[in-house]
Amino acid sequence: MSNIEGRAIDCLYPLLLKSWKDSWVQATNSPGELKCQVEAAWGEGFEDGEALIAAMDAAGVRTILATDLLAWSYRRQARFAADMTEEIAKLTQRYPGRVYGLADYDPFDISGSLKKLERDVKEHHYKGVYVHIYGYDIGLDHRKMYPLYAKCEELDVPVSMQVGHVLEAMPSEHGRPIQLDRIACDFPNLKIVGTHTGWPWVDEMVAVATKWPNVFINISAWLPKYFGPSLLGFMRSRTGSEKVLFGSNGLSWERYLIEMDRLEINQERAELILRGNAERVFGL
Numbered sequence: 001m002s003n004i005e006g007r008a009i010d011c012l013y014p015l016l017l018k019s020w021k022d023s024w025v026q027a028t029n030s031p032g033e034l035k036c037q038v039e040a041a042w043g044e045g046f047e048d049g050e051a052l053i054a055a056m057d058a059a060g061v062r063t064i065l066a067t068d069l070l071a072w073s074y075r076r077q078a079r080f081a082a083d084m085t086e087e088i089a090k091l092t093q094r095y096p097g098r099v100y101g102l103a104d105y106d107p108f109d110i111s112g113s114l115k116k117l118e119r120d121v122k123e124h125h126y127k128g129v130y131v132h133i134y135g136y137d138i139g140l141d142h143r144k145m146y147p148l149y150a151k152c153e154e155l156d157v158p159v160s161m162q163v164g165h166v167l168e169a170m171p172s173e174h175g176r177p178i179q180l181d182r183i184a185c186d187f188p189n190l191k192i193v194g195t196h197t198g199w200p201w202v203d204e205m206v207a208v209a210t211k212w213p214n215v216f217i218n219i220s221a222w223l224p225k226y227f228g229p230s231l232l233g234f235m236r237s238r239t240g241s242e243k244v245l246f247g248s249n250g251l252s253w254e255r256y257l258i259e260m261d262r263l264e265i266n267q268e269r270a271e272l273i274l275r276g277n278a279e280r281v282f283g284l
Contacts, residue, residue: 006062008257009278012102012130012160012195012220012247015066015084015091017048049091053098059253062275063098063284065127066091068120070104072135074170080135085116089124100284102130102160107144114151121155127282128152130195131161134170141179149187158191158281160218163205164198177205184212191281195247196221197231206234209243216281219273220247224259232263241269245277 056064066088071080088101103120106113120126129152133140140161152159163180165172177198184192195218198205209215217234219227227235234240248256260270278284 006056007060008062008246008253008274009282009284010061010064010248010253011193011245011278011282012218012249013064013066014069014250015088016250017052017084017087049094049099052091053095056098056253060257061253063100063278065100065102065247065278065282067102067130068104068126069130069132070106071132071168072106072108074135074137074168080168085120085124088126092125097284100282101126102128105129105131105145105148107133107136107138107142107148110144110147114147117148117151118155121157126157127284128158128160128191128193131159132166133161133174134166134168134172137171137174139174139176139179141182145183146186149183149190153187153190158193158216160193160195162196163194164196164201177201177208180205180208180215181211184208184215188212188214190214192216193218193245193281196249197227199228202228203230206230206240210234210239216243216245216277218245218247221249221251223251223256224263227263235263235273236265236269238269241265241272242277244273245281246274 066084068084068088069081070083073080085101088099091099092101101120101124103117103126105117117129129148131140138144149159163175163177166175177194180192180194191214193216194205194209197217197219199222205217209217235244260274265273
């Protein structure tokens with residue numbers, strides 16, 4: 001039986017079915033690309049949804065927000081990965097409350113992306129958007145991004161975006177977290193989530209999340225043992241514990257949760273980070 005009362009909600013999970021993982025690995029192994037170091041931590045991937053749910057149950061993960069991430073190659077100017085909309089929609093229907101999607105956004109196809117986003121939210125119960133900006137070679141506060149923010153505000157869904165450096169062969173500068181300051185200023189009712197902690201600009205991410213009530217930090221892609229003093233202090237504080245979300249980016253759930261326990265965060269605040277904040281921000 002599915003463990004719907006699981007301990008954690010994973011707010012950023014690449015849908016590691018073998019079909020998607022294989023397409024991503026093939027893309028990153030293309031000439032001129034840089035093999036992403038995180039792929040080794042992903043393992044072999046899951047054969048099907050049943051295997052995925054079983055792994056979630058074993059780890060105590062109640063719900064995942066699966067990224068429908070296509071991404072864009074900076075060097076080849078082409079898509080990176082397979083479209084997983086159909087697979088995510090099927091999992092959402094088959095396993096109620098366990099799997100939801102986060103839509104992709106292509107700033108080079110604004111109209112098409114916004115139409116698909118609205119369809120994904122209204123028909124497939126997607127819970128927001130995940131932006132991987134680097135390959136497009138524009139900033140998160142670029143004018144091509146503003147139609148997305150307006151649409152997400154209209155649909156009342158959060159927009160998550162990777163901030164900090166990027167491991168693929170793309171320039172990292174466009175991921176500076178300070179850009180979220182301008183976005184929050186222009187869209188005060190938009191829930192904004194900066195993922196991957198913002199490293200090496202963690203202080204920028206913490207500063208923006210401290211300033212704006214609608215800005216949050218997703219601690220995905222970094223195991224807790226690597227968290228620095230600035231982020232740890234924020235997570236342990238009353239204010240910060242209400243602004244931080246758990247996400248794995250495909251890293252081992254079991255290992256991640258064990259390391260979270262070692263941080264010695266107040267139990268009530270740890271529960272907010274692992275689950276409560278996600279329920280509030282994403283309406284779960």
